[in-house]
Amino acid sequence: MSEPVLAVDPLSSLPGYALRRAANAMMAELGARLAPLDLRISDASVLLLIAGRDDMTSSEIGKVLDIQRANMVPLLGRLDAAGLIRRVPIDRKSQAIVLTGAGERRLAEVRAITGRFEEDLMARIPAPHRPHFVPALQALVG
Amino acid sequence: MSEPVLAVDPLSSLPGYALRRAANAMMAELGARLAPLDLRISDASVLLLIAGRDDMTSSEIGKVLDIQRANMVPLLGRLDAAGLIRRVPIDRKSQAIVLTGAGERRLAEVRAITGRFEEDLMARIPAPHRPHFVPALQALVG
DNA sequence: ATACGATTGCTATAGTCAATAGCTTTCCTG
DNA sequence: CAGGAAAGCTATTGACTATAGCAATCGTAT
Known part of the structure; x- marks a missing residue:
């Protein structure tokens, strides 16, 4: 009668596990919200x-977003095929990736969705913990 | 002269993005530490x-760990093939997944590694943020 | 000026992981 | 005891990542 409905996950208090679970849940959520724009999370990033x-350049974008050069190819290929970006030659080796007009318009929609998403995410965190969230995460990537 | 060496990632202050990056970095780290045990993160979980x-049962494990029934099959297949678990019939439909002797011994190694990992993870977070970390993450999964 | 190492963008491939649909057998309940 | 739910599984797909390798170009240090 007083038994828990389901035994509480004994792993959920482990920071690594909690981090994994939270990230999975939030990224699934974000992915779903971006789906109507026909964009994946990496695309929107x-x-x-x-x-x-x-x-x-493609290489620079990859460095910042932690995406390997080889994996940037299909990603930019999608964005290009969708008419959202254009490749502008810098020299005979490199090319700048720039937004097209359609890309700018799509970006505005992305901003609306991600802005809302970030708000909702932070709102789920109890206020006392809130200001510590991003700084703690940033400390982990360095 | 005062320009940053590399433009700071303008996305890193977004909670969703920071969460994704931190989780990716930490899970890559944990995966590397578990590799010598021939276990993946899900296996260790x-x-x-x-x-x-x-x-x-397989289904119950899946519910707790957020792994679908279909995806539990190859996972448990690996653990079984490695001799770490055994399937014990509960009735003609269900079977309990229990550790073998080898499983118990492997688990001890897992505990040593994950314990160390969790310590190192928390140590990277500045002390003032530390007590807020797990509670904030837990609030996101509910 | 030029030879060499580094970088860019790319192909091709393989592995990990999660998601969907569907199937059979067994269990549970009305 | 009939019908719905659940368990365990197969099969397939897609997203994402990682590795190796290649040709062309760039930058630099002689």
């Missing part, structure tokens, strides 16, 4: 990153 | 979960 810039 | 129990 690229749009957000190159906004207002005309000098970022 | 299962061992930790069924420790000291003899009544958990």
